Amino acid sequence: MANGEVEILYVEDDDADVELTLIALEEFRIANAIHVARDGVEALDFLFSRGPHSNRSFSLPKFVLLDLKLPKISGLEVLQAIRNDERTRTVPVVVLTSSKEQVDMIDSYKLGVNSYIQKPVDFEQFQKTIRQLGLYWLVVNQAPPMYSPSTA
């Protein structure tokens, strides 16, 4: 883990959910490398190194953990923005949502989400899911390389 590099960009507005998720991710010991954005605007600002995060050197996280129900701009809009920009198009996005609605899932996939996970209510299940998720996307999966115009 390189210093300053973010492993996970976690976009979630509910702090209780944030807390539970971070507890579940504890075993990966990457607490310092998880950036939590509390809304879609902050998420994009961070990702594109603009606004309050303009002095951050541009780098893609290993994956983006995205909740759909966000204030200001919705999770799907964030997803769309990510996919629309060349620089961020390749970053894996995993939607983590409490919705069981088909339409959310379909729309997400249409916009190019890599994975769609429903948050179980049961905490044990929740922990298990997060563990699997983390294992897969942090360890198993090969994250795409950083964007550079030459590799585009």
Add this chain to the structure above:
Amino acid sequence: MDKITQVKSGVSYKRTRSHRLGILLLLSAVWFLHVATVLMAEQANEFQVKAAYLYNFGKFVEWPAGVPASQGDSFVVCVLGTDPFGSTLDSTFSNERIKGKNVLARRISKPADATSCRILFISSSESPRLKEILAAVDKAGVLTVSDIPQFSRVGGMIQFVVDGSKVRFEINRARAEGAGLTVSSELLKVASVVRVNP
């Protein structure tokens, strides 16, 4: 008639004298009897017919009203003289009516009685006093009938004439009309002779 002729000719053949005579006599007697019977029958027939005719005359002759007045409910047919009819007349007239009255047969002997008759039959026995009788009944409205020959020429009204087996009659119309009697043309039609001279 034929029978008589037949019987007559059947007898002419000969046998033994005495037998023949006896049989001849017998046969003659039988024949005579037969002829007599026939004649009598004929005679009887003749007068039966005449009686019927007498009765029928009454139907074809009209008497003037009131003649004869004294007869009441009977239509009197008289026979003057020897009655040649016998019971035939009565039997012919029984239950018969002429002009609505009962027919009565009466035998009279006197011409004067004849005025009460409607029809008077003058028997041939009266032929000698014919004139007298006719005078008596003249204008009395009596129909005079007789079978005396020449009756209708000598003043009688109806005369019977036997012609063969038929009974015919002659009518002196003028005589009858002279007495006020009207003789129906129907009767005149069937008369053998109609005299118009009185």
Add this chain to the structure above:
Amino acid sequence: MNMLVSAGALLLAGGALYAYDMVSLRQSLVSNLSIEAEIIGATSSSALLFNDPNSARRTLSVLNESPHITAAVIFGIDGKPFASYFRNPPTALPPKPVFKDSDTQTYSFGRNQIAFARLVAFEGKPIGTVYMESDLGDMRDRLERYAEILIAVMLMSLMAALVISSFSRRSISVPIVHLAEVAIAVSRNKDYSVRATSSEKRGELAVLIHAFNRMLDQIQLHQEDARRAHDELDHRVRERTAQLAAANKELESFSYSVSHDLRAPLRHIDGFSAMLVQSYGNQLDANGQKYLQRIREGAKHMGQLVDDLLNMARLGRQDVVRRQTDANLLVKNAISNLQSEYEGRQIDWRVTDLPVMDCDPGLMKQVFINLLSNAVKYTRRTQQAVIEIGRSPENENVIYIRDNGAGFEQQYAHKLFAVFQRLHRAEDFEGTGVGLATVDRIIRKHGGRIWAQGEVNRGATFFFTLSPSGDIVTELNHG
């Protein structure tokens, strides 16, 4: 056809007239002969009475003047011929006439002649008989002429009828036929805009046609009214449908937000309770731990309820879109969906040949999932769990799912499909009481029905059938 009837009628009338004429002619002939005989009798009375055949003969000779009298004989009262007259020399003497009872005359009609006899009476008493023969020439001539006239009249009547009928056809039947054709065309094509035409302005026919056309006016008016009403109804239906769609949409967005909003707090409750137990559990006594456990269970249960309710609502809103669906595939999918529920257990799945169903595959999959999930759940305590799915041998339109698990009390069977109704205690078997209600709802949406039989600790069988409209259509040939 009419002509035939008219001709027949005329013939009948003509025949009747002819017959009547013949009869009356005969009667008048007889009456004439009677008078003649009477006169002859009267005229011959004296001849008979006074036995004068000549006179009688003379009387009879007058008959020479009568062209039709062919013979006349006067018989005496003894029955013997008295006098006779023959126009032509006779072949035989006529017989003595016989009178019936108290008749005074008798007659008989031969082919060409009539023989007539009458008693002659003089002053009430019979005195003889007059017998006369007359030919029928006169009568025949008359009848012939009569027949000729009749036939002529009949023919003329027929011709007149022909002329009149052809005229009436033109002025009566043709317009009527036209009217009939218009009526037939109108009712066949349902085109109420046509009208019948009338060549005349007056008369009964014109009135009829006018009335007919007015009637069509009315029908057209009503038709338009009906159309207008229909359109209005249509519009209203569309409005209502739109309203319903809007209401549905509201409901959808409601359940959408609910599915988000309710779950998150539940998750938090459960999550932090778990953390409590994890991190501080050793500081709590048994009761404390028990309370935390209860909290977690409550949260979990509520989560399940929310899920199930939302599911049921979603399925209830959904339209049934029927397709030919292989039930075997559905069952297979359902079983694999439930794998996590029976993980680690040995279940004897006995699936017999199921048919192709005309149903909504998504909804029916849910039915099988719910029913099989129950079967799996309630056989949890059974040593050798057997779950059968197949077609009922009694009725091939009925599918059954049988398990040999905990079963239920049959007397409460009617409560099985009610929402939130459970026949088991929560500590024995968890559940929300919504699964079967959902299944019931789906099957009823298909127009079918579901029922169950159960025995405590012996197992339960659930039977269902879909609507008769192509329910179980054909067997799929498994190649």
